[in-house]
Amino acid sequence: MTSTELTTGATAFIPGPASPYQGDIARYWDGEARPVNLRLGDVDGLYHHHYGIGDIDHAALGDTGDGGYENRLISELHRLESAQTEVLLDHLGPIGRGDTLLDAGCGRGGSMVMAHQRFGCDVEGVTLSAKQAEFANRRALELGIDDHVRARVCNMLDTPLERGQVAASWNNESSMYVDLEDLFAEHSRVLTVGGRYVTITGCWNPRYGQPSKWVSQINAHFECNIHSRREYFRAMANNRLVPQAVIDLTPETLPYWELRATSSLVTGIETAFINSYKDGSFQYLLIAADRV
Numbered sequence: 001m002t003s004t005e006l007t008t009g010a011t012a013f014i015p016g017p018a019s020p021y022q023g024d025i026a027r028y029w030d031g032e033a034r035p036v037n038l039r040l041g042d043v044d045g046l047y048h049h050h051y052g053i054g055d056i057d058h059a060a061l062g063d064t065g066d067g068g069y070e071n072r073l074i075s076e077l078h079r080l081e082s083a084q085t086e087v088l089l090d091h092l093g094p095i096g097r098g099d100t101l102l103d104a105g106c107g108r109g110g111s112m113v114m115a116h117q118r119f120g121c122d123v124e125g126v127t128l129s130a131k132q133a134e135f136a137n138r139r140a141l142e143l144g145i146d147d148h149v150r151a152r153v154c155n156m157l158d159t160p161l162e163r164g165q166v167a168a169s170w171n172n173e174s175s176m177y178v179d180l181e182d183l184f185a186e187h188s189r190v191l192t193v194g195g196r197y198v199t200i201t202g203c204w205n206p207r208y209g210q211p212s213k214w215v216s217q218i219n220a221h222f223e224c225n226i227h228s229r230r231e232y233f234r235a236m237a238n239n240r241l242v243p244q245a246v247i248d249l250t251p252e253t254l255p256y257w258e259l260r261a262t263s264s265l266v267t268g269i270e271t272a273f274i275n276s277y278k279d280g281s282f283q284y285l286l287i288a289a290d291r292v
């Protein structure tokens with residue numbers, strides 16, 4: 001535990017990171033302000049830290065030659081990122097207005113807002129980054145949904161949620177920062193029996209053999225630890241999570257990356273994603289599992 005002196009003079013105890021690694025990740029996301037994320041979020045106020053899926057709308061994109069092309073390209077990338085969230089939400093099962101959902105590793109909260117807008121339910125998000133939680137809570141306040149959508153700074157492996165409290169939970173590109181046995185034990189604890197867990201993730205392909213140089217490059221770029229596809233199913237099986245749907249989204253995410261590689265907002269990691277998806281060493285996967 002670390003203590004923080006509040007401006008009121010009261011001393012509040014807030015949990016510190018559970019490990020030095022988590023401290024690194026908190027700092028990473030506190031300092032993140034890449035235009036590829038902020039400019040896309042500015043399109044409609046939904047801020048994502050995940051990638052896109054679906055076909056490019058070439059009619060909407062129009063000609064490269066005219067002055068508005070770059071803005072249309074940004075809108076198109078953003079549309080594909082929001083389409084990714086819609087597919088994740090499609091797999092949560094029937095959710096009522098009275099239900100609570102957990103977004104584990106919620107980032108700036110784009111998926112939480114979309115979940116509330118679709119289901120009318122409460123959404124609890126956790127992130128290691130105080131800056132991200134503040135950002136997500138400010139957006140919820142601006143949208144007038146702060147009584148339903150809340151982000152907290154906490155470790156997704158040890159949340160303050162009660163056993164069986166949530167109808168559904170997810171990791172949207174956030175499971176590569178944690179041990180999967182520990183992660184699924186916590187989801188299994190907070191999910192109601194019969195509830196649904198969904199992840200969209202990048203994983204290395206056991207058929208390739210070991211993580212390729214591209215996968216290693218992605219790990220180094222984001223300070224994360226991409227797991228193998230095999231590890232997901234093993235850890236789920238060990239934690240009462242039974243896969244109900246497995247979708248290989250790799251072919252659907254490639255157009256996003258190929259379009260992004262042509263944009264002025266490139267970050268340098270595009271080649272690693274494109275090459276690893278193409279050589280089969282890396283896969284973009286959705287897994288939906290029942291908590292039994």
Ligand SMILES: C[S@@+](CC[C@H](N)C(=O)[O-])C[C@H]1O[C@@H](n2cnc3c(N)ncnc32)[C@H](O)[C@@H]1O
Nearest residue numbers: 048049050105106107127128155156172174177
């Ligand atoms: C790539 S971002 C994804 C954000 C969000 N899911 C989205 O789709 O926009 C990864 C997120 O995982 C969070 N994260 C990583 N390790 C975590 C942990 N142990 N506990 C809580 N959040 C964690 C980071 O703080 C960050 O918000």
Ligand SMILES: CC(C)=CCC/C(C)=C/COP(=O)(O)OP(=O)(O)O
Nearest residue numbers: 034036037048049050173201202222
């Ligand atoms: C699929 C894998 C392996 C994802 C790793 C986690 C990650 C960093 C996701 C995107 O975040 P971002 O939106 O902040 O990244 P970028 O700045 O590249 O858009």
Ligand SMILES: [Mg+2]
Nearest residue numbers: 036037049050
């Ligand atoms: Mg991004």
